[in-house]
Amino acid sequence: MSAREALFEHTGRDDIILPFQIDPYGLRGRLIRLGPVVDRILGRHDYPEAVAAMLGETMALAACLAGALKYDGIFTLQTKGDGPIGTLMADITSDGEMRAYARYDADRLAAVEPAAIAERSVPRLLGGGYIAFTVDQGANTDRYQGIVELEGRTLSECTHSYFRNSEQLEAGVLLAAGQAATADGPAWRAGALMIQRLPYQRDLPGRPSEDEYDENWRTAVTLMSSGTVAELLSAELPPDRLLFRLFHSEGVRAFQAQPVVDACRCSNSRVDRVLRALSVAELEELKQGEDVVVVCEFCKREWRYDDAALAALRDGEAAPSF
Numbered sequence: 001m002s003a004r005e006a007l008f009e010h011t012g013r014d015d016i017i018l019p020f021q022i023d024p025y026g027l028r029g030r031l032i033r034l035g036p037v038v039d040r041i042l043g044r045h046d047y048p049e050a051v052a053a054m055l056g057e058t059m060a061l062a063a064c065l066a067g068a069l070k071y072d073g074i075f076t077l078q079t080k081g082d083g084p085i086g087t088l089m090a091d092i093t094s095d096g097e098m099r100a101y102a103r104y105d106a107d108r109l110a111a112v113e114p115a116a117i118a119e120r121s122v123p124r125l126l127g128g129g130y131i132a133f134t135v136d137q138g139a140n141t142d143r144y145q146g147i148v149e150l151e152g153r154t155l156s157e158c159t160h161s162y163f164r165n166s167e168q169l170e171a172g173v174l175l176a177a178g179q180a181a182t183a184d185g186p187a188w189r190a191g192a193l194m195i196q197r198l199p200y201q202r203d204l205p206g207r208p209s210e211d212e213y214d215e216n217w218r219t220a221v222t223l224m225s226s227g228t229v230a231e232l233l234s235a236e237l238p239p240d241r242l243l244f245r246l247f248h249s250e251g252v253r254a255f256q257a258q259p260v261v262d263a264c265r266c267s268n269s270r271v272d273r274v275l276r277a278l279s280v281a282e283l284e285e286l287k288q289g290e291d292v293v294v295v296c297e298f299c300k301r302e303w304r305y306d307d308a309a310l311a312a313l314r315d316g317e318a319a320p321s322f
Ligand SMILES: [Zn+2]
Pocket: 264, 265, 266, 296, 297, 298, 299, 300, 301
């Protein structure tokens, strides 16, 4: 077994952020492969296909951009638009715990033509609006936020306008989400490939001139763009094979993959805190039958509070947990 096979033996080929570097092209990148994680998250919500596909791409993009940052906390990617899909939201912790949800208008979505859904059209599905990127590293740290208008036919194109406006980042990205064949039958999968240019150095292998270096980067962007949706979503094609196939390069070095897991951060204590802040009248309004029912928008987990539990909450008897 080669070292590379051993690597994937350990991490698996799915639900990973795989960092890599290609020295001859002067770039570093990340390949995102989301399998069971994205299928489980989307399966919980029973979204229409267009919403599931756009949210799948959002999860892949979040993993991709988070993988480019050094942070300790939560990376959040959120779109807000005036189209049929008003919100797409995905977040991922620095430990790889991911969750996501979408809000949409079913009637307006039903009027979107199939071709626009097939091409994951941002103008038709999300409309005008913005994408926000947030990094939250805890209570006493600054929140970093980037914002970009939804300008582009697809989420990849919108991300490119973010890269163009960012001074330090020369990068390209490819996104895909859809149902694909797996050993267990058709399942939702999502993938992303991002490359990022490294600063020119004189002593690179082959000692390229700066012009050659520029040319190499343009070649790499072209090669990346030749990647197909089927390749990004394939459950069969090993991630490192895909990289070799796209970049035709012996210089591809893949590093230790980071696993992505399906995990929500909702908890009893968080729900308690939210309910404690509400008035009795507001709580009455939340009642379904006898109980106040709270459903986590991310993972659909459900909490029920009967009158005794609500009284205990108001009296502060519920044990605080952190
Ligand atoms: Zn949850």
